[in-house]
Amino acid sequence: MPATPYLGRFAPSPTGPLHLGSLLAAFGSWLLARHAGGQWLVRIEDIDPPREVPGAVDSQLATLAAFGLKSDLPVQYQSRRSHLYQTAIAQLLAQDKAFACHCSRADLSSQGGIHRRCVASQQRPQAAIRLRVADGSHVSFDDALQGLQQQDVDREVGDVVLLRADGYWAYQLAVVVDDAEQGITHVVRGADLIESTARQILLQQALGLPTPGYLHLPLLLDSDGQKLSKSQAAVPVDSAQPVPVLRWLWAALGQSPTALETSTSVAETLQQAAAAFVPARLQKTSVRAPLQPPG
């Protein structure tokens, strides 16, 4: 039997323009896919309209295009995939692996913010749906870069929200359903999401879905040592000068700086990068971003 072909992905939420940190995840996941001779796709995670910024989808796709990071398959939008999330929830409810919950944030704060049983003081207009996390739900997985990771999901996270009380699908549900439905074999993303992985694995198991390989890339820190994030309005990347930015990202991924010295275009830079990429050189720990963005 031939091995399953590698399929990686980059899955931004349209909460603002891409910054260096998001581009690092995009480039890193692209490099690992190319190194494995596999494909790479882009999925827009637009399931949280209150957090969405108008124009962010187009701006993110334009930035990826300027850096030559083109989805090998048509770009998918989570906002158009509700039927898949609905089916998954229906399956879990039918098997009593999920339940409707009326607990408010105030109700939960008396329980340390972790849901282990419903303590709702009153019925809410719309219930949330949660995954029933059994006592002793210990998950461990081997991250291809960060090594062995372990989490007691029952004690540290509690019953995971799948459908929010405001009616929106939760990230954890949509990401698990889509990674499986799209046949993603390797999830490569920023280390800020490593804490979510155990609950995603638990949800995969509840739905009878396969678990992909996981690799969490180093985070970029700003000059104060804080994580660069969209919410902190980190400087958007400058698409006008993509080659120096790609070279900077390449170095931040621990790769040999001389490998991309001679390239003159984005296409040539990516071609050289794909050929020279050495996964064993990937940096495990966070990287300080330059004060002045490269470019």
Ligand code: GLU
């Ligand atoms: N949409 C998530 C984000 O932008 C990433 C999801 C993932 O890679 O699993 O933070």
